Structure formats: C-alpha cells, structure tokens
Amino acid sequence: MRYVAPTREALDRRVLASPPLSHWSGYAAFVEGDAWPDVHALNACWSGESRHRFVTQDKALLADGLHYEERIAKRGAIATRPRNWHDLFNAFVWLRHGPIKRALNARQVAEIAIMGPRERSRPQCALTHFDEAGMVVSLRDPAMLAAWDTHDWHALFWTFRDAWLRGDARVEVFGHALLEHALTPGKLLVGKALVVMGQGDALARCAEAIGSGAILNDPLELRPLPVSGVPGWHPDTGDEAFYTTAPCFQPLRAGRVYPAPL
Known part of the structure; x- marks a missing residue:
C-alpha cells in the first residue's frame, strides 16, 4: 500500500522532537511553518559555491524531455514539486549530504547511458x-x-x-x-x-x-x-x-x- 503522508495542516509536530526528524532541526522552520517553502527559500540554504539549484517541477520544466537524473547532471537543476513532503526532504538531503547525492547522480546517469531511460539495471535499483x-x-x-x-x-x-x-x-x-x-x-x-x-x-x-x-x-x-x-x-x-x-x-x-x- 502506497504511503500517504499527513497534510501540512494535520501534521502532529511532536514528531519533529524525536529521531530521525529531530536530527534535521536545522531545517525545522521549513516543516513547522504554516506555509510551504518555495525553491527560492531552499536555494538560499546552499553553503558555499554549488552549481546545483532546486527548480520548480512543472510542465515547462518537463518539456525539456530530460530524465530527472540527466537534468541534474547536465544543468544542476533538481526538479522539486511544490507542496510536497517527499521532495522537500530530498532538498534537505541535498543540502546536507551533497557529496553522496552527487555520487549517486553520477552513477545513475552512467547507468542510464547504458540501459536507456526506461529500463533499470541492478545497480540502478540499489542506488x-x-x-x-x-x-x-x-x-x-x-x-x-x-x-x-x-x-x-x-x-x-x-x-x-x-x-x-x-x-x-x-x-x-x-x-x-x-x-x-x-x-x-x-x-x-x-x-x-x-x-x-x-x-x-x-x-x-x-x-x-x-x-x-x-x-x-x-x-x-x-x-x-x-x-x-x-x-x-x-x-x-x-x-x-x-x-x-x-x-x-x-x-x-x-x-x-x-x-x-x-
């Protein structure tokens, strides 16, 4: 059964005080607030120089025809759906663990070059x-x-x-x-x-x-x-x-x- 996260309005904010979410307290304002952060607020959190940026995932972005991973590798553009917990946490991980994220992306793109955008290899599944x-x-x-x-x-x-x-x-x-x-x-x-x-x-x-x-x-x-x-x-x-x-x-x-x- 597909997991359905609580809405922002229904979120029991006590979960933020316990691990693993308490370990991400540096980003708590993006989770606790009543309003969803936009990509501009997330991009302001990059430390140092980075070629990567969060970009809003919409029809205009997807019209480029690129695979999600290819877009990151070629343009540094991390497609991020608005008002979406899954993509919000993905942004947090990029901000904190950039070296691992970049390594995963490079490996994924290398596998896509071999398998094409529709098939998935065993390494891709592991990644x-x-x-x-x-x-x-x-x-x-x-x-x-x-x-x-x-x-x-x-x-x-x-x-x-x-x-x-x-x-x-x-x-x-x-x-x-x-x-x-x-x-x-x-x-x-x-x-x-x-x-x-x-x-x-x-x-x-x-x-x-x-x-x-x-x-x-x-x-x-x-x-x-x-x-x-x-x-x-x-x-x-x-x-x-x-x-x-x-x-x-x-x-x-x-x-x-x-x-x-x-």
Whole structure:
C-alpha cells in the first residue's frame, strides 16, 4: 500500500522532537511553518559555491524531455514539486549530504547511458533504494555486526543498548522517503543501510565508495535495519519485549548473507 503522508495542516509536530526528524532541526522552520517553502527559500540554504539549484517541477520544466537524473547532471537543476513532503526532504538531503547525492547522480546517469531511460539495471535499483530509504550506520564493536548478520535484533539494540546511547553506534538517515514516513507518529521505520566499521568520516567513505562503483551494484548489498529499534527512536524502545514482538523485527531469510562493511 502506497504511503500517504499527513497534510501540512494535520501534521502532529511532536514528531519533529524525536529521531530521525529531530536530527534535521536545522531545517525545522521549513516543516513547522504554516506555509510551504518555495525553491527560492531552499536555494538560499546552499553553503558555499554549488552549481546545483532546486527548480520548480512543472510542465515547462518537463518539456525539456530530460530524465530527472540527466537534468541534474547536465544543468544542476533538481526538479522539486511544490507542496510536497517527499521532495522537500530530498532538498534537505541535498543540502546536507551533497557529496553522496552527487555520487549517486553520477552513477545513475552512467547507468542510464547504458540501459536507456526506461529500463533499470541492478545497480540502478540499489542506488535508488539507498537514495529513498538509505542510512549510514557507524559501528565500532564487531559483536554488534555479528548480531545484525543473524537478525538478532534483541542483542543489537537491547544487549548493546549502551553503545547506542554512548554514540559508539550511530545512524544517519539519508533516505528522503524514510524521513517522509517519519511524519507519522509511532510508525515503525525500516531502512536500507550501508555499514562503516571503526572511526573516521563514515559519510565521506560512503560517498567515495559509491562514486568509485565499489558499492551499490546490487540491492542485496544493502542491509535492512529496523531503525525504530535504536534506543530513543520509538516510544517502546524502553520495553525489552518490543524487540521480540514488534512486526518490524523480522528473522533472517534462509540463505541471506550480507557483504562486509566499509
């Protein structure tokens, strides 16, 4: 069933105080206000020099016949539908995570050159899954990765609860569709994760690996993560039984094996 986000008027603004939306508080004015921001307000948020700009998606824009990704690559024009949560969150991700967005766009355009605008390759599917529902997870403890490998969600989130609370394990939600879903209070969120072990700039490592083609060549490279299990991300994460009863915590499918982390 297709997700339908709440209207701006019906939005329960308490969702903005909890992750993942609370992590985007720098853009809260665009979400909390009664009026929808236009592309001019969004373009004023670019930091430094950028060839990219948000442009209103209308019939005149689409008349150029370009694929969405090609328009970004050739003109730096990011088509943005007015009064649309999905595209508003996409703009936020471009503003915060430009290097990853640019790497995804370059890869998509390269695949379009091979496949044409109507067919989709396995790499394109992987790139799109990450763009829409992706997250970057940073871990330090290999035991946490081992728990994730077997979908031992109780261990990953409850046994290692302190690691999440200390910041030794962190999640950066990248996918704009996932952020849109977070507008519904109490919704159980499951995303598609890239994992980086150790310290350092996890986002920069992901951008480099995506750009080089080292990762995101198949959707099965992405690990599902019920991110609502991160302590504090859902009202029920203080209840141990949540990790064994909530429907988002699915067992590992037979034969499913995940690739090594970055």
